[in-house]
Amino acid sequence: MDLLTVLSKVELFDGITPYELEAVAKICHQRSYQVGDSIITQGDHGDDLYVICDGFVEVLHSETPSDPSPRAIVNLGQGQIVGEMALVDRGPRSATVRAISEKTIVQVIEREDFEKLCDENYHLGYIVMRNIAADLSFKLRHQHLTNQ
């Protein structure tokens, strides 16, 4: 499946034009991970947003830096995004993200490239930021349902 087809199925880009999707594709970099590989480490500084195109990741949260048994918060699969909190608020990574399936494939978008694109095209910027907000809302709803 080509990159444009993959990205067109990702909710983050729902509502942008085909021309805008091509612009997004130009700033994506593909990375692959094996089972157990860390993609994001809690507490680190990070600028990248990750779109999961294939495979699964688990999101883990530690209560303290030396916590020996971090708590699994959620598993995320195809079409989901991780790293969006640090992209939006520039804070340290709020959780660790680890690949849990063989050949987990992600598309990486660097903050600088992303912000430049949003500054150049307000429509694209509005739609993608709205979709990030909707994604955070959905994750929160999932947490509420999981903790009931």
Add this chain to the structure above:
Amino acid sequence: MPASYKVSYVIQERNHPGAILNIDHRPLVGDRVVLGEQEFTVLEVIDLIPPRGDFHYLHVTLRRAEA
């Protein structure tokens, strides 16, 4: 573009963090679902929020499939 379903899977036994992923069909009660290495059975499917564009947002309750 055909419909996409963004699904919040919650495991009934609560010993699994659940999962969120996009699929291309609406799951039905009784369906088998594989999350990672584990297989589950669909117990309940609810529209979590109204659809937007081509995306539908579902809450699906699962229980571990019997071997």
